[in-house]
Amino acid sequence: MTILQVENLTKHYVTSGGYFDGRGETIVALDDVSFDVRRGESIGIVGESGSGKSTLSRIILGLERPDSGRIVFDGTDLSTLSKRELRAICARIQVVFQDPYASLNPRMSVRDLIAEPMEIHRDILGMSNAQITDRVAELLTLVRMEEDHMHRYPHEFSGGQRQRIGIARALACKPQLIVLDEPTSALDVSVQAQVLSLLIGLQDELNLTYLFISHDLAVVRYLCQSAILIRKGKLVENAPIESLFDAPESDYGRMLIGAMPDIDPDRSPFRLKSEA
Amino acid sequence: MSEVVQSTGSAATRSARRTNWARGFYRFRQNPLSVVGLVIVVLLLLLALFGEYIAPYPEHLNGELNVANRFQPPSAEFWFGTNEVGQDIFSLVLAGARISLLSGIAVIVVATLIGTFIGVIAGYFGSWLDEVLMRFTDLVLTLPALILAMAIAAGLGPSIPNMILALALAWWPGFARMARGEVLSTKAELYVLAAKAQGGGNTRILTRHILPNITSPIIVKMSLDVGFAILAVASLGFIGIGVRPPTPEWGVMLSVSRSNLPHFWWTAIFPGMAIFLSVLSFNFMGDGLRDVFDPRARR
Ligand SMILES: Nc1ncnc2c1ncn2[C@@H]1O[C@H](COP(=O)(O)OP(=O)(O)OP(=O)(O)O)[C@@H](O)[C@H]1O
Numbered sequence: 284m285t286i287l288q289v290e291n292l293t294k295h296y297v298t299s300g301g302y303f304d305g306r307g308e309t310i311v312a313l314d315d316v317s318f319d320v321r322r323g324e325s326i327g328i329v330g331e332s333g334s335g336k337s338t339l340s341r342i343i344l345g346l347e348r349p350d351s352g353r354i355v356f357d358g359t360d361l362s363t364l365s366k367r368e369l370r371a372i373c374a375r376i377q378v379v380f381q382d383p384y385a386s387l388n389p390r391m392s393v394r395d396l397i398a399e400p401m402e403i404h405r406d407i408l409g410m411s412n413a414q415i416t417d418r419v420a421e422l423l424t425l426v427r428m429e430e431d432h433m434h435r436y437p438h439e440f441s442g443g444q445r446q447r448i449g450i451a452r453a454l455a456c457k458p459q460l461i462v463l464d465e466p467t468s469a470l471d472v473s474v475q476a477q478v479l480s481l482l483i484g485l486q487d488e489l490n491l492t493y494l495f496i497s498h499d500l501a502v503v504r505y506l507c508q509s510a511i512l513i514r515k516g517k518l519v520e521n522a523p524i525e526s527l528f529d530a531p532e533s534d535y536g537r538m539l540i541g542a543m544p545d546i547d548p549d550r551s552p553f554r555l556k557s558e559a
Numbered sequence: 560m561s562e563v564v565q566s567t568g569s570a571a572t573r574s575a576r577r578t579n580w581a582r583g584f585y586r587f588r589q590n591p592l593s594v595v596g597l598v599i600v601v602l603l604l605l606l607a608l609f610g611e612y613i614a615p616y617p618e619h620l621n622g623e624l625n626v627a628n629r630f631q632p633p634s635a636e637f638w639f640g641t642n643e644v645g646q647d648i649f650s651l652v653l654a655g656a657r658i659s660l661l662s663g664i665a666v667i668v669v670a671t672l673i674g675t676f677i678g679v680i681a682g683y684f685g686s687w688l689d690e691v692l693m694r695f696t697d698l699v700l701t702l703p704a705l706i707l708a709m710a711i712a713a714g715l716g717p718s719i720p721n722m723i724l725a726l727a728l729a730w731w732p733g734f735a736r737m738a739r740g741e742v743l744s745t746k747a748e749l750y751v752l753a754a755k756a757q758g759g760g761n762t763r764i765l766t767r768h769i770l771p772n773i774t775s776p777i778i779v780k781m782s783l784d785v786g787f788a789i790l791a792v793a794s795l796g797f798i799g800i801g802v803r804p805p806t807p808e809w810g811v812m813l814s815v816s817r818s819n820l821p822h823f824w825w826t827a828i829f830p831g832m833a834i835f836l837s838v839l840s841f842n843f844m845g846d847g848l849r850d851v852f853d854p855r856a857r858r
């Protein structure tokens with residue numbers, strides 16, 4: 284069953300241009316992109332830097348409006364919603380950002396960080412402060428951290444732990460769809476593998492759908508059932524993961540797969556997949 | 560269960576806070592001048608609160624004259640000498656700390672409130688609001704602060720609250736510019752985007768994410784500026800627009816002593832030293848705070 288439909292999405296940016304000529308340049312960040320995401324599935328979004336991946340995630344998260352095209356989430360067209368209704372949808376679509384250092388407010392305790400989405404959506408959830416604190420403790424356990432970590436501040440944690448805090452925050456309102464914007468690319472490879480296996484475990488447990496943005500094809504192959512390739516804002520390939528790797532249809536896909544480093548399966552931190 | 564979490568939690572929070580304070584104090588101590596500044600600031604604040612009670616000649620503070628003792632040079636009896644009407648300058652300088660310091664601090668507090676409000680609104684909401692508010696700020700900024708304050712004070716009439724207001728109205732643009740700049744860089748932070756993605760509104764983002772992250776530079780600027788505000792208060796007193804004699808205020812004392820120079824130098828040198836010392840100590844303390852909050856800016 285389809286949970287998210289992206290239809291003919293187009294987004295342009297106009298740069299402010301030089302001081303003297305004043306002519307702004309138009310950048311096509313997304314050009315007529317369409318794809319569907321099935322519930323409970325992980326879909327990888329792959330492309331090189333500047334190809335429009337983050338733009339796509341910002342539009343899906345409702346942070347920016349597309350120039351044309353629409354996003355249909357669980358049967359509702361997001362562009363038809365009022366501000367209030369859009370806010371309510373926010374609880375069901377959450378995000379984990381690439382950079383675990385910049386995405387957590389350094390002045391907030393872990394409890395307040397994870398509690399924030401529940402406080403924002405208090406009107407829908409109707410939780411008291413004590414219930415929120417209990418839920419924070421529960422979420423910390425869920426991402427394999429300790430309950431009394433909630434009284435500490437982000438700078439007291441390693442990158443991997445911070446990323447778990449970010450994941451706990453994303454899970455707080457029991458979302459259905461999580462956008463992961465390169466959630467592990469800022470981490471060490473071994474820590475990456477831990478976070479990824481945590482994500483896989485959570486997906487099974489909570490029936491989550493992942494939109495996994497990355498430029499690392501190896502990670503996408505490990506985590507996702509299908510992938511789309513984006514190049515300069517255009518969708519160049521949309522295929523199940525096996526057929527993408529066995530027989531890529533586009534030149535771009537062939538190039539990306541050709542550029543992958545050979546992995547020694549015994550030493551790869553992603554070898555869990557073959558065991559599972 | 561939540562009770563258990565709460566109780567162990569508050570202890571953990573407290574210890575985390577304590578290590579932060581210890582770390583901050585360690586950085587502050589790295590620069591001995593900052594510590595000197597802090598000590599003098601604390602002494603000055605104590606003087607501002609209790610100066611009139613420890614003055615050796617409290618009756619002189621109420622305008623009592625002792626013409627027989629006029630222009631006594633510094634001695635064991637009159638540490639800083641006496642002035643043209645025989646009042647003990649040491650007592651006057653002690654009592655003057657209250658008006659000079661407290662009005663200097665009041666000027667900066669009012670200026671910070673106005674400036675931060677305008678700067679945060681301009682920086683956060685941007686577009687035409689930013690344009691209008693910042694053009695206005697620039698306009699005020701181009702007028703020399705002291706002249707502007709003189710004009711406002713002259714218009715409002717001489718009194719201490721009017722003088723504070725006049726200086727604050729001339730002082731806020733610096734805070735507005737700085738607050739705006741801090742907001743512009745803070746609102747581009749990923750954690751602000753994260754709060755928006757969760758559906759957080761402007762009020763929450765401003766109060767929970769932006770303001771807590773811009774307070775450190777504002778506090779540093781406040782403590783640096785208090786020294787200059789004390790100087791400005793004294794300047795207004797000196798030219799006769801702020802505090803009026805016989806109220807003991809350092810600038811006023813300096814102004815009156817002009818006609819006693821160079822012969823009766825002690826009537827000018829001690830209030831002058833008091834101004835100098837307070838400007839300097841607030842600056843040293845401000846530098847120390849900067850080291851604490853922003854170690855990268857350290858020279
Ligand atoms: N606010 C903006 N204003 C102007 N141009 C923008 C803006 N945001 C993105 N762009 C441009 O749009 C293009 C796509 O950017 P985007 O951030 O979506 O790329 P990305 O695929 O996420 O790259 P990366 O892998 O480096 O994160 C880039 O050329 C970028 O410069």
Ligand SMILES: [Mg+2]
Pocket residue numbers: 336337338
């Ligand atoms: Mg990106």
